[in-house]
Amino acid sequence: MTRSSAPLIDVHAHFVTDDYVTAAIASGRRNPDGMPGWPSWEAEENLKLMDSWGVGGAVLSVSSPGTHFGDNAAIRVGQVRALPWASPAL
Secondary structure (H helix, E strand, O other): OOOOOOOEEEEEEEEOOHHHHHHHHHOOOOOHHHOOOOOOOOHHHHHHHHHHOOEEEEEEEEOOOOOOOOOHHHHHHHHHHHHHHHHHHO
16 A cells, blocks of 8 residues: 555644643643643644644644633633634644
8 A cells, every 4th residue: 555645634633722721720620631731732843743744734622621611701711712822733
């Protein structure tokens, strides 16, 4: 089997922002999905990794546990703050 020269598309990619991690920790979520802590995420580093694997694009979603930490007003602010981080990486 030969590999196509067309770039790959990652359809399951997550990102976190500093604001998101701060809000998650403030709500008591210190260990997402049982991990020892929150991962870091930088758009430029992620793009370099994608390039190294031949990935030309990614469908991003906010990392687990999602965006609702029990405060309906805060979630609207948090979701809006996350959007500018995701769009440049598209």
